[in-house]
Amino acid sequence: MLCEGKPTPNNSSPLPPPIDSRRVSCASPLCSAAHSSAPPADLCAAARCPLEDIETESCASHACPPLYYAYGDGSLVAHLRRGRVGLAASMAVENFTFACAHTALAEPVGVAGFGRGPLSLPAQLSPALSGRFSYCLVAHSFHADRLIRPSPLILGRSPDAARLGPAETDFVYTPLLHNPKHLYFYSVALEAVSVGTRRIQARRELGYVDHAGNGGMVVDSGTTFTMLPNETYARVAEEFARSMAAARFVRAEHAEAQTGLTPCYYYAASDRDAIRAVPPMALHFRGNAAVALPRKNYFMGFKSESGKDVGCLMLMNGGDASGDADGGGGPAGTLGNFQQQGFEVLYDVDAGRVGFARRRCTDLWDTLSRR
Template sequence: MASSSPIIFFLCFILCFSLSSQIILLPLTHSISKTQFNTTHHLLKSISTRSSTRFHHQHHSHNHNKNQIYLPLSPGSDYTLSFNLGSNPSQLITLYMDTGSDLVWFPCSPFECILCEGKPQTTKPANITKAHSVSCQSPACSASHSTMSSSDLCAISRCPLDFIETSDCSSFSCPPFYYAYGDGSFVANLYRHTLSLSSLHLHNFTFGCAHTALAEPTGVAGFGRGILSLPAQLATLSPSLGNRFSYCLVSHSFDGDRVRRPSPLILGHYESTGESVEFVYTSMLSNPKHPYFYCVGLAGISVGKRTVPAPDNLKRVDGKGNGGMVVDSGTTFTMLPDSFYNSVVTEFDNRVGRVHKRASEIEAKTGIGPCYYLNGLSQIPVLKLHFVGNNSDVVLPRKNYFYEFMDGGDGVRKKGKVGCMMLMNGGDETELDGGPGATLGNYQQQGFEVVYDLEKQRVGFAKRQCALLWDSLNGDKN
């Protein structure tokens, strides 16, 4: 086992660092652009399918072997962040930032990916040596194997019985573990190395190194509520940096020019200068089955002046892990259970459908809806999310739930404007057993600073101009 003196030295360094610089500011880059798709229909269909796949995979983990961990991630989670691994020479690693999973992992050399043709690979496989492997006795090893005991893991690693009995297996590595996704999987080993975020260096950072993967060429920076997540590991060294993080997603609406602006990811707490910002907070709910989720309660959604109450299971999480709404950076579109979704759509269509004709063929092509042909000025009702708690209402800007684009001009139909509601049907409630009742996607989070306050166990939302927030925070640091 490593001696404790370097850790104590580093802890002092981190604390000293955090006093002089309260936050770590990192740019999030949007990974989706129109250049990857030949039509807007194709783009929307791809994203709606991926949002649905990810949501439904959140409910199937209870069917699997307890020694395997099944993450609720479907590849291509929209926003990426970069950091450096090691010191000489350092390797730039670019991963999807994901609040719905709790492990940092990436491909390592040699790396073989089966059925990965045409899938984006954001980072080159890293070079890691055995010297950085994690012991089978480590709590991190147990966490990566779904809390298997270290004795079992050391036995799997062929540590002799007398060594296991005397807790002397530190030289035996943590055995490989298996993760499965909605449409991909990988096998990885645990390693420790220096991870550099901006000017901060995290020694002994634990991560997964995958040498083989199925349909999953890109790694993930897990920001969920688990001991292996990036914020959790940061919090053990510097609580002020790790116990609170926020991001502010630049409104993109799939516009290539907007996508190029960085979205700020802020680790730690900062005092807002200039504009006064009011956060709306709602409490985090604990989920015994999926402890890494950021679950909150949703009480209802207003369409115009009419409030559609949410079913009871969206307001709380039961003992089996059912219910609640997951706030998720890795799902694009918000997913709602079938009956609730239909009630919201009926209310929306009662107002919009009176003025605009339904575009059902667009709905079939994109996987989202309802869609309408827009002629002249479009009167679209305001959507408001009512979270559980006092004064926990969030009014969505129109562009966060109604996407307008040009359709036609292809010789079949003349060119015209179409608009679609950007919430999705998550399916029948009876099929959502064993997981969240709904997901708040990142498309609905655009233009808000979303704060995850782990100390006070709450999630907050504040309307912001995210590009300006990046400029002001980046200016403060320079």
């Protein structure tokens, strides 16, 4: 968050760090976590702790070095601090750790981390709010007047859906995979994708994470479209195209060239018969967790540049590579937020699982607002 030497919104005097907070030590495991698991000795050396104190592990009085953080198109430089945070009149978290930024470019006032690391917001609020949280993403819309409700975020979410009113479906759960290289990823095992009546087996890499951190499917609210390895994507797209051709949809190749999406077809969203002819699609995760996608989550209709109504498969080819350029490991696939629309996604970290349930996210927001 921007809190150190930054001007207030009315351009008055700069904001000081919170009075009841203090710097985190370079020897703290939290400092190491903020610096990509760098050894405390290296961090304390950067903090100018004398060599003899580094050798005797006596650098506790030296502050954690500034950290650089980039997200989206913005970035910031911050110091790590910790202090007491009040959540409600009767609830507070002691030693809450946060980054106090003194330099930022194109960043919002603050960014909340929801990964699996020790510095994430859910991890620090546990056990006060348990190790669970969920969100429910309202439908994507390019029309501002249709954005009538925000997407609800629930901290300390109970898996008992009845607490928040009637649910369209119960949660289906799939276990989280351990990623030894990227501990903050929410990785799950994708076993298959169904298109119509055909079940297409996913590539083996989507079902496990190796010692280098390669593999698995990451559930990610920040990535727009689901990405599949080339072979799996090609088989899904081929079966989808076969089913669409059998239903006598006409291919819109000009829309494919314009959008980079494929396959695309001439399609009017107002045509109920056409809607029913689009083959259903489901994602099958480990643990018999079948997630049937609404059609709008994988096949979206819009007007092309020529003014014609078309619809395209909203999945992306993620290529063959599974890993970073530096060999640091990477996911084999990503479950993007477009495919998560209309689902409450529950991250039950304590139980090591992720749950999916169909919801009317606007109704869920209204229910929460009345509590």
